[in-house]
Amino acid sequence: MLVHSLCALHDGAKNSLETIIQLIEQRNKEVAVDVRQVPLSELDGWNIDENGSLIHSSGKFFSVEGIEVNTDYGEIRRWTQPIIKQPEIGYLGLIVKEFNGILHFLMQMKIEPGNINYAQISPTLQATKSNFRQMHHGRKPLYLDKFENAAPRQILVDQLQSEHGSRFLRKRNRNIIIMADGDIEACEDFCWMTAGQLKALMRMNNKVNSPARSVFSLLNIGGAMSPFDDTRPLSDFGKALLLSAAANHSLHTMEYILSWLTNIKSRYDLIVRPYPLNKMRKWHLQDGEIVHTDNKYFKVLGINVSIENREVSSWSQPVISPVQTYFCVLILKEINGILHFLMQAKLECGNYDIVELSPSVQCLIGKDGKANGYVPFFDYAAGVKPECVLHDTIQSEEGGRFYHDQNRYMMIMADEYFPVEIPEHYVWMTLNQIYAFLRFNNFVNAQARSLLAALPYI
Amino acid sequence: MLVHSLCALHDGAKNSLETIIQLIEQRNKEVAVDVRQVPLSELDGWNIDENGSLIHSSGKFFSVEGIEVNTDYGEIRRWTQPIIKQPEIGYLGLIVKEFNGILHFLMQMKIEPGNINYAQISPTLQATKSNFRQMHHGRKPLYLDKFENAAPRQILVDQLQSEHGSRFLRKRNRNIIIMADGDIEACEDFCWMTAGQLKALMRMNNKVNSPARSVFSLLNIGGAMSPFDDTRPLSDFGKALLLSAAANHSLHTMEYILSWLTNIKSRYDLIVRPYPLNKMRKWHLQDGEIVHTDNKYFKVLGINVSIENREVSSWSQPVISPVQTYFCVLILKEINGILHFLMQAKLECGNYDIVELSPSVQCLIGKDGKANGYVPFFDYAAGVKPECVLHDTIQSEEGGRFYHDQNRYMMIMADEYFPVEIPEHYVWMTLNQIYAFLRFNNFVNAQARSLLAALPYI
Numbered sequence: 001m002l003v004h005s006l007c008a009l010h011d012g013a014k015n016s017l018e019t020i021i022q023l024i025e026q027r028n029k030e031v032a033v034d035v036r037q038v039p040l041s042e043l044d045g046w047n048i049d050e051n052g053s054l055i056h057s058s059g060k061f062f063s064v065e066g067i068e069v070n071t072d073y074g075e076i077r078r079w080t081q082p083i084i085k086q087p088e089i090g091y092l093g094l095i096v097k098e099f100n101g102i103l104h105f106l107m108q109m110k111i112e113p114g115n116i117n118y119a120q121i122s123p124t125l126q127a128t129k130s131n132f133r134q135m136h137h138g139r140k141p142l143y144l145d146k147f148e149n150a151a152p153r154q155i156l157v158d159q160l161q162s163e164h165g166s167r168f169l170r171k172r173n174r175n176i177i178i179m180a181d182g183d184i185e186a187c188e189d190f191c192w193m194t195a196g197q198l199k200a201l202m203r204m205n206n207k208v209n210s211p212a213r214s215v216f217s218l219l220n221i222g223g224a225m226s227p228f229d230d231t232r233p234l235s236d237f238g239k240a241l242l243l244s245a246a247a248n249h250s251l252h253t254m255e256y257i258l259s260w261l262t263n264i265k266s267r268y269d270l271i272v273r274p275y276p277l278n279k280m281r282k283w284h285l286q287d288g289e290i291v292h293t294d295n296k297y298f299k300v301l302g303i304n305v306s307i308e309n310r311e312v313s314s315w316s317q318p319v320i321s322p323v324q325t326y327f328c329v330l331i332l333k334e335i336n337g338i339l340h341f342l343m344q345a346k347l348e349c350g351n352y353d354i355v356e357l358s359p360s361v362q363c364l365i366g367k368d369g370k371a372n373g374y375v376p377f378f379d380y381a382a383g384v385k386p387e388c389v390l391h392d393t394i395q396s397e398e399g400g401r402f403y404h405d406q407n408r409y410m411m412i413m414a415d416e417y418f419p420v421e422i423p424e425h426y427v428w429m430t431l432n433q434i435y436a437f438l439r440f441n442n443f444v445n446a447q448a449r450s451l452l453a454a455l456p457y458i
Numbered sequence: 459m460l461v462h463s464l465c466a467l468h469d470g471a472k473n474s475l476e477t478i479i480q481l482i483e484q485r486n487k488e489v490a491v492d493v494r495q496v497p498l499s500e501l502d503g504w505n506i507d508e509n510g511s512l513i514h515s516s517g518k519f520f521s522v523e524g525i526e527v528n529t530d531y532g533e534i535r536r537w538t539q540p541i542i543k544q545p546e547i548g549y550l551g552l553i554v555k556e557f558n559g560i561l562h563f564l565m566q567m568k569i570e571p572g573n574i575n576y577a578q579i580s581p582t583l584q585a586t587k588s589n590f591r592q593m594h595h596g597r598k599p600l601y602l603d604k605f606e607n608a609a610p611r612q613i614l615v616d617q618l619q620s621e622h623g624s625r626f627l628r629k630r631n632r633n634i635i636i637m638a639d640g641d642i643e644a645c646e647d648f649c650w651m652t653a654g655q656l657k658a659l660m661r662m663n664n665k666v667n668s669p670a671r672s673v674f675s676l677l678n679i680g681g682a683m684s685p686f687d688d689t690r691p692l693s694d695f696g697k698a699l700l701l702s703a704a705a706n707h708s709l710h711t712m713e714y715i716l717s718w719l720t721n722i723k724s725r726y727d728l729i730v731r732p733y734p735l736n737k738m739r740k741w742h743l744q745d746g747e748i749v750h751t752d753n754k755y756f757k758v759l760g761i762n763v764s765i766e767n768r769e770v771s772s773w774s775q776p777v778i779s780p781v782q783t784y785f786c787v788l789i790l791k792e793i794n795g796i797l798h799f800l801m802q803a804k805l806e807c808g809n810y811d812i813v814e815l816s817p818s819v820q821c822l823i824g825k826d827g828k829a830n831g832y833v834p835f836f837d838y839a840a841g842v843k844p845e846c847v848l849h850d851t852i853q854s855e856e857g858g859r860f861y862h863d864q865n866r867y868m869m870i871m872a873d874e875y876f877p878v879e880i881p882e883h884y885v886w887m888t889l890n891q892i893y894a895f896l897r898f899n900n901f902v903n904a905q906a907r908s909l910l911a912a913l914p915y916i
Contacts, residue, residue, distance in 0.1 A: 089724040152718075155717045156713070157713070158713070158721070160720055160724070176717075176720075255614070258617065262616045262617055262618055265618060266547040266549075266632045269546070353810075439712075439716065440716075440898045441811070443898075
């Protein structure tokens with residue numbers, strides 16, 4: 001369906017990469033952003049209820065509540081933690097349109113209070129149900145009507161995909177990409193970009209926000225369904241990626257992988273129950289923040305935000321602020337002449353369906369650069385030879401809920417000595433097989449999607 | 459993978475259909491079954507807690523609890539009801555083996571207390587986690603080790619599929635089919651049957667139990683993946699079915715159907731919260747049963763059971779006893795030269811993922827033969843001309859949780875006057891597309907799977 005020069009970087013692109021980068025910087029200078037921390041108990045419009053949960057006075061938006069997790073997966077079998085609860089499905093939407101024979105994506109230079117650099121490239125539409133039902137009496141999100149009124153033939157991708165499973169409770173968003181029907185004007189702060197430009201921006205630090213990476217990952221670029229035409233020559237790695245995306249040649253059959261996943265989902269219990277935040281032994285309110293006694297994981301802060309040029313220009317909200325950062329690594333290896341991706345079935349307490357396909361390594365690291373306990377492939381990834389590194393960037397998570405949350409995302413091309421035999425929660429998959437799972441709901445987690453979005457073909 | 463005469467009815471089958479039917483009847487005569495109703499408060503080993511929930515004294519097995527449902531789907535926006543809670547994934551397993559060049563399934567003549575005729579044909583293995591972790595100190599289920607030790611190459615199908623969404627809360631089972639590795643003896647009460655025999659038995663009333671229908675439905679018989687070889691000639695209907703299962707020719711693309719489903723899942727809220735059973739306005743304890751004030755839906759009873767020849771030979775438990783029965787109808791129609799199935803996206807309170815693909819009609823009917831309120835296609839199905847009826851049987855639901863629960867299952871071949879235009883919660887799908895959804899977890903509900911299992915090729 002996507003047939004034209006998806007990855008054009010310069011020739012025929014409406015805006016050069018340099019222009020786009022300048023636009024982001026300009027947005028940051030022009031728009032006044034003021035974010036100040038306030039004690040959680042003094043957040044305007046938010047109440048702390050009898051369980052210590054943070055609830056908006058409207059009862060809508062989201063809440064931060066306590067849960068108790070019991071599982072027989074992993075070393076820690078029981079814990080309590082705060083988690084974001086937002087039981088509604090939001091929109092993450094992209095509009096695509098052809099200009100000069102090249103597909104362009106309509107991206108917003110969106111400012112979020114939690115972003116370290118305020119403005120990042122975000123999808124055309126990024127709206128919670130509360131947003132688009134106009135709960136907070138702000139402006140109706142731009143372009144919402146284009147998605148609500150899209151004809152079936154315009155819709156390229158339309159799926160429910162998960163949010164971060166350690167911080168959101170069973171949260172999913174509708175990830176949707178539509179072809180423009182007729183002329184579409186880029187409003188102020190919006191800009192048309194090619195897929196090649198988006199991929200180039202994802203190879204830089206903190207330029208493309210987490211929702212944009214999520215929805216962009218669903219474009220099966222290079223696969224059999226979306227021929228990939230670029231005037232520039234493919235790299236050898238690009239050829240290997242296209243082969244892995246298109247060919248039906250793999251170490252394991254799909255039936256094997258489905259059974260492997262079913263077995264893991266059947267074997268492990270994941271029981272999540274509400275638990276009063278103010279009765280947790282390891283988490284407590286201190287100086288207006290909710291913190292972990294060992295100074296691990298994250299804390300919950302309150303912020304007062306004032307931003308020009310948004311639906312609502314000032315508000316207060318709790319945010320999750322990381323104490324440790326994530327290290328997310330995708331390991332690739334050629335097996336039987338075709339590129340395979342090392343995926344793991346990872347259980348996280350907020351997952352919609354127990355486990356999701358996750359990067360080869362996904363773990364928290366402390367200030368000493370070490371993981372909390374033993375993590376397979378961590379040492380390999382942390383000490384890998386520079387010539388094996390395909391991708392190594394810092395990317396931000398959702399700036400509407402997370403505060404200054406930047407994590408390291410890495411892709412490694414493993415050499416012939418890397419083992420084909422792997423532990424039982426891990427599996428080798430081709431890109432073709434990953435796309436088959438991506439097509440259905442919430443099989444591939446947000447961190448894995450972030451990495452897949454950045455795969456370079458050129 | 460399944461290559462040999464899947465549907466052989468007589469030639470080469472180890473046992474004739476008549477023999478199998480006799481075996482079931484013999485089982486019923488030989489085994490002493492005694493089921494007596496007792497007041498819920500007097501159930502041995504079960505307690506009624508402060509919320510009115512029925513809990514086993516071990517805290518394991520299952521419980522009957524109260525829920526409050528809030529949704530914006532359908533006419534009733536809020537209700538409370540009792541529901542079965544069993545947060546563990548059980549096994550429904552079939553062993554397949556070739557005899558005389560024909561694949562045979564190892565089926566059990568299993569007696570369940572809720573079955574109207576006690577013995578029905580059930581899968582090789584039908585065990586909850588409590589069963590196979592031997593919570594009730596009974597015998598270890600037969601053949602369990604074959605499934606636990608199956609090599610990947612033996613596994614034909616291995617998926618999580620849902621239970622009835624109006625009576626079980628988010629319950630799923632592992633539906634698995636394995637090829638025998640070497641000799642396997644049929645133990646007492648077990649019998650080898652061909653797929654053709656199973657399909658013939660599903661066209662009779664109350665012979666094949668609900669778990670067997672569920673797991674059998676996952677065999678993509680006739681599809682591109684499992685060539686269908688039968689020495690007997692295909693019927694014209696069988697040809698049309700095979701074409702629908704194999705061809706990539708359909709009214710809608712898979713992307714359209716995925717988007718249609720995503721849209722419905724995104725649009726409707728389904729919020730299910732615990733609610734004390736003993737505080738419900740419309741449900742109350744009366745004469746030792748939990749009943750609905752309007753004498754609708756179902757009631758919850760207590761039974762004392764004594765059965766020879768089971769893991770445990772006597773026990774007590776609550777069961778769900780229907781007050782109304784279900785009418786489940788699958789409407790087929792040729793569109794653009796290929797058979798399409800009319801599926802609906804139905805929201806049920808216990809669904810794992812909001813809505814599932816369900817039969818064209820699935821509704822409760824009262825003693826007057828009428829539905830509770832307006833149900834699309836109900837009048838058409840209830841009054842359809844006999845020559846359009848492909849299948850019309852009474853089938854039992856799971857006799858381990860439901861008491862004398864028999865429902866009418868029907869398949870209709872609609873004529874040219876039946877509309878192609880249908881309401882927005884409905885969609886036309888080919889068998890090929892249904893199989894694509896069946897391959898992944900819990901997209902197709904138990905009632906639809908029951909009907910798909912019985913599709914006749916000959």
